[in-house]
Amino acid sequence: MNSRTFTRWLGRHAPLAGWLSGLLAALLVLLLGITGLVEYEKGLLQQRQQLASRHLGEVAQETEATLASLRLRYRGVCSPELQAALRSELLDKHYIRDAGLLDDEGRLGCLASAAGIGEALALPPSDIRFADRQSWFNFPVSAGGRRSALNMVSSGRHVVLLDSSIGDTLLQRAQVDAIWLDFKTTQAGNPQLVWAHPGLAQQRLDMPVYPEYRYSSEQHFWVRFDAAKAELIVGSNVPRTGYFIQNYLPLARMLQQNRLLVAALLALAGALGGLAGLLVWLRGQRYRGLAYRLEDLLQPEQVLCLYQPIVELASGRITGCEVLMRLRDGDSILFPDKVIPLILEQQLGWALDSAVSRKALQELASGLALVDVPRPFKVALNFFPDNIRAERLQGLLQPLRRDDLAINVEVTEYGMNADLFTDVARLRSEGYLISVDDFGTGYSNLGTVKRLAPDFLKIDRSFVHDMEDDALRASLIPEIVAIAHAVDAAIIAEGVENRQQADKLAALGVEYAQGYWFGKPMPLADFLTLLRKNGAA
Ligand SMILES: Nc1nc2c(ncn2[C@@H]2O[C@H](COP(=O)(O)O[C@H]3[C@@H](O)[C@H](n4cnc5c(=O)[nH]c(N)nc54)O[C@@H]3COP(=O)(O)O)[C@@H](O)[C@H]2O)c(=O)[nH]1
Numbered sequence: 001m002n003s004r005t006f007t008r009w010l011g012r013h014a015p016l017a018g019w020l021s022g023l024l025a026a027l028l029v030l031l032l033g034i035t036g037l038v039e040y041e042k043g044l045l046q047q048r049q050q051l052a053s054r055h056l057g058e059v060a061q062e063t064e065a066t067l068a069s070l071r072l073r074y075r076g077v078c079s080p081e082l083q084a085a086l087r088s089e090l091l092d093k094h095y096i097r098d099a100g101l102l103d104d105e106g107r108l109g110c111l112a113s114a115a116g117i118g119e120a121l122a123l124p125p126s127d128i129r130f131a132d133r134q135s136w137f138n139f140p141v142s143a144g145g146r147r148s149a150l151n152m153v154s155s156g157r158h159v160v161l162l163d164s165s166i167g168d169t170l171l172q173r174a175q176v177d178a179i180w181l182d183f184k185t186t187q188a189g190n191p192q193l194v195w196a197h198p199g200l201a202q203q204r205l206d207m208p209v210y211p212e213y214r215y216s217s218e219q220h221f222w223v224r225f226d227a228a229k230a231e232l233i234v235g236s237n238v239p240r241t242g243y244f245i246q247n248y249l250p251l252a253r254m255l256q257q258n259r260l261l262v263a264a265l266l267a268l269a270g271a272l273g274g275l276a277g278l279l280v281w282l283r284g285q286r287y288r289g290l291a292y293r294l295e296d297l298l299q300p301e302q303v304l305c306l307y308q309p310i311v312e313l314a315s316g317r318i319t320g321c322e323v324l325m326r327l328r329d330g331d332s333i334l335f336p337d338k339v340i341p342l343i344l345e346q347q348l349g350w351a352l353d354s355a356v357s358r359k360a361l362q363e364l365a366s367g368l369a370l371v372d373v374p375r376p377f378k379v380a381l382n383f384f385p386d387n388i389r390a391e392r393l394q395g396l397l398q399p400l401r402r403d404d405l406a407i408n409v410e411v412t413e414y415g416m417n418a419d420l421f422t423d424v425a426r427l428r429s430e431g432y433l434i435s436v437d438d439f440g441t442g443y444s445n446l447g448t449v450k451r452l453a454p455d456f457l458k459i460d461r462s463f464v465h466d467m468e469d470d471a472l473r474a475s476l477i478p479e480i481v482a483i484a485h486a487v488d489a490a491i492i493a494e495g496v497e498n499r500q501q502a503d504k505l506a507a508l509g510v511e512y513a514q515g516y517w518f519g520k521p522m523p524l525a526d527f528l529t530l531l532r533k534n535g536a537a
Contacts, residue, residue: 102158222235409424412442436452449489459480459510494515
């Protein structure tokens with residue numbers, strides 16, 4: 001869509017464009033605001049997970065140190081002495097509640113607490129026990145008829161059991177929603193849910209964890225916005241462990257938590273949307289203005305040609321007409337004084353003159369065939385001074401010429417320059433008639449009129465008007481008649497509005513007249529009716 005098409009569209013659909021842009025602007029503000037809010041909440045959740053992982057990091061540190069010490073100091077067969085030594089190892093530990101050794105089959109038979117953990121303990125397969133680093137486990141056990149989960153960390157054959165409160169208190173305080181443990185090397189990426197916030201629906205825990213981050217010394221975050229559930233999910237690994245933590249924040253809760261901000265955002269979106277809509281609407285209104293619609297109004301179907309009769313005073317016969325344009329703008333009709341300044345400003349003079357001439361000559365060609373008029377019938381056409389170029393006019397008018405029509409090109413005194421004389425001479429040699437319009441209002445003198453050698457001099461209507469009062473200007477009419485006759489031109493008096501004026505002008509030697517007395521500019525159909533009456537008279 002080029003810019004003119006766009007301005008035209010905007011002008012025609014200003015209210016729709018206003019609404020749409022207002023809505024778009026409001027949506028954009030909302031989108032940006034909500035994106036900002038999501039980013040802010042994401043940052044908060046990441047902070048929580050950093051806190052949680054710091055807590056778990058302390059556990060990991062204690063575990064690592066304890067396992068290192070166990071590896072160094074305790075081997076061999078399980079005995080009460082070994083168990084006692086293991087117990088003493090646990091005295092200053094915060095998070096570890098038991099420690100032990102695995103037997104050759106990977107069974108946990110020797111524990112510091114000596115309580116035994118029963119036959120229900122299904123130990124993980126040996127391939128998951130790394131000799132060189134910790135392996136974190138969490139699996140269900142039943143001891144003394146009670147079922148619970150065992151948080152266990154192993155390194156080779158050495159094992160520590162963690163306090164079960166780690167999930168429930170330590171991480172809960174850090175406000176994470178779920179803790180996962182990925183301990184199966186053979187099925188990496190298939191983590192086990194260790195702990196979930198009691199308020200969290202189980203089916204929500206569907207975010208993948210990333211096995212490549214297991215035991216990584218860095219905390220890696222991943223964030224996803226689940227559009228289907230309208231939920232922000234933030235996950236991360238707990239460094240140096242097989243744990244992963246996740247937070248789930250539904251959009252509804254996020255908005256609820258920030259309702260003041262959301263209210264402010266809505267108000268801002270409304271205000272900016274309204275403002276954008278208003279600005280676009282105003283701009284559209286501007287494009288609805290005449291200046292922006294002119295080119296459309298110069299299309300042939302919008303151009304109206306009116307015909308004003310030119311009468312031979314001696315016989316009363318209509319021997320010709322002047323073509324005057326109007327523009328149809330919806331239900332209204334625009335007059336030349338309103339549109340011509342804009343047309344010139346937008347350099348559309350040629351578009352207007354060519355549209356009017358083409359339409360008028362086509363209309364007259366078919367219309368005049370039906371009436372009895374003196375032939376060739378003289379058709380006076382107005383052209384802006386810049387358009388009076390012989391070649392250009394020839395190109396336009398030649399295809400429209402007919403034997404029964406004489407085209408009379410009106411030249412104003414104001415448009416006279418050296419080129420004009422040459423162009424007018426060429427036009428005359430091609431058979432066009434030439435009139436000097438509004439004669440007496442400009443600066444032409446006998447010399448210029450001689451050079452131009454027009455067929456008609458049109459006395460401006462101000463002279464005719466002044467005849468009533470015998471004003472000075474009217475006294476110049478005989479001078480104008482003398483000039484016309486000196487250059488062999490005929491006179492047409494413009495603006496004749498009553499019989500007295502017509503009679504006086506005839507008495508002064510004026511041959512032709514035009515004005516409301518003979519007929520106002522009128523549409524073709526009315527003009528043809530007038531011609532019929534005039535022919536019959
Ligand atoms: N380049 C082009 N110029 C054009 C074209 N069509 C018109 N025009 C120019 O606009 C001027 C104003 O035209 P308009 O408003 O149509 O006025 C003409 C007549 O309506 C008016 N007139 C005619 N008789 C009388 C009358 O008895 N009393 C009275 N008060 N007014 C009358 O005069 C205008 C015709 O004047 P002129 O052209 O000097 O013969 C008009 O002057 C054109 O220059 C166009 O297609 N192209």
